[in-house]
């Protein structure tokens with residue numbers, strides 16, 4: 001097997017060398033001639049794969065992206081050229097869901113919202129939207145879902161219209177960037193939807209910048225009273241319009257899915273796709289490359305109650321992932337010069353809740369145990 005992989009794919013060397021001849025390329029430095037003898041190409045979202053790039057790729061059998069989003073792949077072209085393609089759907093759903101939970105907990109700590117009174121409107125009930133809904137259930141936070149494609153396909157969950165989502169206290173977008181089909185998402189959230197937002201609402205976009213009319217958002221955020229907005233994704237990354245940052249509560253540089261586990265799961269899924277295509281056994285697992293779960297002593301203030309208070313949950317979960325740290329570093333790097341790519345490349349080590357084993361002492365209520373398990377923790381009773 002002749003494999004070419006983007007160097008930002010974690011552990012790409014170990015995974016792909018186990019399958020055949022593997023070499024890497026730096027993001028932005030790939031030219032058509034590099035693909036002349038390549039059979040398997042692995043990328044992340046930072047490499048656009050289209051007819052122009054593949055003009056000399058006569059041996060190419062498969063393109064796989066170690067990401068959930070696929071808008072950087074020209075799928076109609078790949079299919080017309082008989083080149084198989086795969087994505088890593090679901091690889092980073094936990095990371096993005098925990099990113100949104102971090103925002104909600106910060107908003108609660110800063111008295112912007114009352115978590116027992118709000119409803120979160122989730123647009124897109126796929127891997128990320130569903131994972132987020134499960135975390136919200138564990139936290140006892142209400143939510144509603146919008147996903148016309150799934151609703152039409154017979155998904156039995158309850159769905160609401162986009163108008164109802166836009167009236168929710170929190171709106172969180174988890175849809176792909178698409179221009180075609182029955183439900184395209186390009187500019188889905190436009191001036192009309194944004195005009196209806198009021199000051200008590202919190203608007204979050206951690207999917208793709210292009211699903212929101214960014215200019216309309218900037219205008220809405222400058223009209224007082226303005227809603228609160230948090231963006232992880234922007235139009236024209238990495239050359240984003242930095243003027244928008246001034247109007248955002250939190251801003252981060254497309255790292256919502258960048259937990260260690262989220263990125264490694266992406267590599268694992270691409271590796272497994274290559275194994276399947278080449279009829280080779282799956283010999284490597286992501287646990288081979290992950291540090292063992294970390295013990296974390298946790299004593300609930302009142303272990304007999306059925307649910308932890310939001311204050312206690314905030315202390316626990318923000319101790320693991322606090323979006324404010326990413327916001328601070330991102331703004332600092334963007335202020336010095338536009339270091340969007342550098343921020344992403346040097347992103348800190350961030351682990352998911354499931355990387356922690358909570359060590360509980362004494363008898364703890366069933367409700368608390370269910371909550372902690374629902375959040376993804378492994379529990380150990382001392």
Ligand SMILES: NC(=O)c1ccc[n+]([C@@H]2O[C@H](COP(=O)([O-])OP(=O)(O)OC[C@H]3O[C@@H](n4cnc5c(N)ncnc54)[C@H](O)[C@@H]3O)[C@@H](O)[C@H]2O)c1
Pocket residue numbers: 068069070089090092093096123124125126127128129146147148149150174175176177183184185188206207208232233254255256257258
């Ligand atoms: N910021 C990040 O780091 C990050 C990480 C992961 C994913 N993403 C983005 O988030 C998107 C969603 O990720 P996912 O893994 O949940 O994908 P997914 O394919 O599992 O789910 C997407 C859902 O959106 C629904 N959908 C499509 N068009 C819609 C529309 N017009 N209105 C409402 N729903 C619609 C689909 O039916 C599907 O259920 C990805 O495509 C990617 O672009 C960003």
Ligand SMILES: O=C(O)[C@H](O)[C@H](O)COP(=O)(O)O
Pocket residue numbers: 044045046066067068069070092254255256257258
């Ligand atoms: O689509 C995805 O999976 C995410 O947007 C992912 O975080 C993109 O990461 P990148 O490949 O740009 O590092």
